[in-house]
Amino acid sequence: MKYRDMTHATIPQKMRAAVWGGESSRLTVETIPVPTPQADEALVKITACGVCHTDLHVLKGEVAFPAPAVVGHEISGEVVSIGEGTRSDGSIEVGTQVIGAFIMPCTQCEQCRAGRDDLCEKFFAENRLKGNLFDGTSRLTGAQGERLSMYSMAGMAEYAVVPMSALASRPENVPAEEGAILGCAAFTAYGAVRKSGLAEGETVAVVAVGGVGSSLIQVAKYQGAETVIAIDVADEKLEAARGLGADATVNSTDRDVREAVLELTDGKGVHVAFEALGRPETFTQAASLLREGGRMVAIGIAPGGVTGEVEISPLVRRGQTITGSFGAVTRIDLPAVAQLASDGGYRVKEAVTRKYSLDDVDAANQALNRGEITGRAIVVM
DSSP, rough: OOOOOOOOOTSEEEEEEEEEOOOOOOOEEEEEEEEOTTTTTEEOOOOOOOOHHHHHHHHHHSHHHHHHHHOOOOOOEEEEEEEEEEOOSSSOOTTOEEOOOOOOOOOOHHHHHTTTTGHHIIIIIIIIEEEEETTSOSSSETSSSSSEESSOOOOSSSSSEEEEGEEOOOTTSSOOTGGGGGGGGGHHHHHHHHHHHHOTTTTEEEEEOOOOHHHHHHHHHTTOEEEEEEEEEEHHHHHHHHTTOSSSSEETTTSOOHHHHHHHHSSSSSSEEOOOOHHHHHHHHHHHEEEEEEEEEEOOOOTTTTTOOOHHHHHHHHHHHEEEEEEEOOHHHHHHHHHHTTTSSHHHHHHEEEEEGGGGGGHHHHHHHOOOOEEEEEEOO
């Protein structure tokens, strides 16, 4: 076992954080105590945190989550303290520049032991339902001592406690600020592409090219997709998609998407379709683009109770499959995503299109809600 800590003089007692009160979708920046890591946890001084639709679902009440809370679930930063009693292999120490994934595996449950970090029982039961870490408590309190829930590591703050299992070293040639998006946008895309079984030379459709969708384009091209078709309703997003490697684009407000995709694939459809928005119409649309034996991977999160229709006969008779993908396998895939970015297979600087200060975090989320952000925005601390 190893234990590392910095002096108390180095770590301040207070920090600024974006707090969601629960009454509306708005965030307010408040001064609260800096949290303390426990065993197998690190305190990370946040460099940047991504602005993601998944947080927005929480803020809008579309996904049940206990308020008040601090959101933010893809981060970059520096480890400044490690909890006493931490079991460590030495790869993450005080001073290590890190990225953090939104799926934080406990490493001990049945799913984690089976290598399915993305299905970690404690993560979903404690963090996603209750806003806690694995011991059933939050590390955050408000200015008056009231409990604050943590959405993942609650990274929209100057400091965050993160389980060691959710951290990976950031390569030196990956920019510190833009590297934050590796923990969700790139991580989610990487997991979805891996789950799709994409083979070199296959054709891909990406339905909705926001932060995750634009990441899918990069990862799919790097993994050998011959043709990537980007589908969206906004011309500026489609133009950006071409810059990231999309071979063709379809604006669904101008054309029948299925007809356009069939024209681009010699009437066959695509081998793999990714749905990255979580709306019934885009779910159905993605499924309709598959060729015989095609695979659809659903990634977009929808409000509770929302369903998508899929025509049964083509699914059965043409041997198609539909699967869900929520992130990736953290302990294996987060270091792989970091290496992907280091090797140039994922260009974080091009994927990040806007930067906000913590004071402007609410404006960032409101812009995201209005559909104004192409690619990914980040909040820089």
